[in-house]
Amino acid sequence: MSKLQKNKNKNWLVAVLALLIFLALGFGPARVELSAQKKKTDKRISALYNKNQKKATPLSSQAERKEAIRRIKAMSLSQTGGTGDKYSREKVLVKFKPGLTTQSADSLLKAYQAESYHLIPKINVYVVRIEDGVSVEDTLSALKVNPDVLYAGPDYKLRLCATPNDQLFSYQYALSNPGGVLLIPGSPTGKPQADIKATGAWDYAKGDPNVLIAVLDTGIDYTHPELVNQVIDHGKDFVNDDNEAYDDVWHGTHVAGIIAAQTNNSAGIAGVAWNCRLLAGKIIGAEGEGDYSDLIEALIWAADYTNGAAKVGVINMSIGGTEPDEFLEEALQYAYNKGIVLVAAAGNDGSQGVYYPAAYDNYCLAVGATDYNDQIADFSNYGPEMDVAAPGVGIISTYPVALTDPGYLPYAFADGTSMAAPHVAGLAALIKSVKPWLYPGDIMKIIKYSPDDVDSTGWDDYSGYGRLNAKRALAPYVLK
Ligand SMILES: [Ca+2]
Ligand SMILES: [Ca+2]
Ligand SMILES: [Ca+2]
Ligand SMILES: [Ca+2]
Secondary structure: OOHHHHHHHHHHHHHHHHHHHHHHOOOOHHHHHHHHHHOOOOOEEEEOOOOOOOOOOOOOOHHHHHHOOEEEEOOOOOOOOOOOOOEEEEEEEEEEOOOOOHHHHHHHHHHOOEEEEEEEOOOOEEEEEEOOOOOHHHHHHHHHOOOOEEEEEEEEOOOOOOOOOOOOHHHOOOOOOOOEEOOOOOOOEEOOOOOOOHHHHOOOOOOOOOEEEEEEEOOOOOOOOOOOOOEOOOOEEOOOOEOOOOOOOOHHHHHHHHHHOOOOOOOOOOOOOOOOEEEEEEOOOOOOEEEHHHHHHHHHHHHHOEEOOEEEEEEEEOEEEOOOOHHHHHHHHHHHHOOOEEEEEOOOOOOEOOOEOOOOOOOEEEEEEEOOOOOEOOOOOEOOOOOEEEEOOOEEEEOOHHHOOOOEEEEEEEOOHHHHHHHHHHHHHHHHHHOOOOOHHHHHHHHHHOOEOOOOOOOEOOOEOOEOOHHHHHOOOOOO
């Protein structure tokens, strides 16, 4: 008997023993069936979202599928924040002509009913707070006719130039967390700035349309109003073997929206990588599971894909399986060597053991999930392969139009490391857009070494290097 044959027999014996123990422990027929399936040479992968603790139950019925996510109803959305005023109603800015003494300036300002004021040194501009009931306009017209005044003007409101105008942006604490009561299911209280600093990052990059993010998942609803202009074509369906990677679940559509929903279009949500485009590879079927072989094939396809000047820069895998596989590793290496950044979800069992492909340290970033308080989500898997964490609790994103009930908007909230990984993929695409010469290993390092430390001090098993900080990853490095 050859050594290989011996090992095979040994493996078989272990499998039978495991099955017997399984049965002895009283697992029902459904579990036996599942374990029998494992013996197939083609290993199974699944989508990594929170299935409401029913982890062994595939989401077979429409009702169960809806139960796993929470939806928002269409309603009037006036929560845009701020007063909408162009300038402050309480303050004006004044600069006097050179030569006017401080005492003269003081008495002059008091004459204009200034409640208080202070001087900005170097440029000699007074910030003047006016009394209640006195209008900014009246104060300014009076100041402007005073011969001692060089300039008087309103104190204009500062707005981040990169804050998008998307209707549902205020629901996206993951991108910009204001703290206080959040507009997500359960209305929890969030910690200010427990977010990925997306608005700060957008000052440096909004994405290049020729940088594609391949979403290897359940497909994408490419008819969705927020995605129709973001997908480069209808992708490839490795489950049904056709060129329509349409999403009949919801998972891939949700992931795609987080990465690159159409942004600053006054509608829907904002994506992390505004101007990058999406490519769908459908590897998970309607039942929420798929085969390693489809993932492997999709990795090679995505790595080789080109369309004009566009090619894949990042691959997002919000999917995974518990088994390592050398062919999978080889496919990851192939994509990595083509300059592609690979991002994968860590898994949702809340236990030790990072899923594959995330666990492949050499090629993949393993992503865990945090919440609105920068706490690690209880479902997030952990282990020595962890790299970073990103928000993955109460994440709003796009939902297939065909699956949306009348009266609801095609958006939904979902939980999972599946929702965390696409934030990282979006950042990788932004970095790739502004620094196309960087190797995947360089981009992985930038993403790993720029987060905000969360959980226990320093690198830890749960969050890796910490919660993603997109602004720090993109800001020019300043020598001190
Ligand atoms: Ca299809
Ligand atoms: Ca939008
Ligand atoms: Ca790793
Ligand atoms: Ca830490």
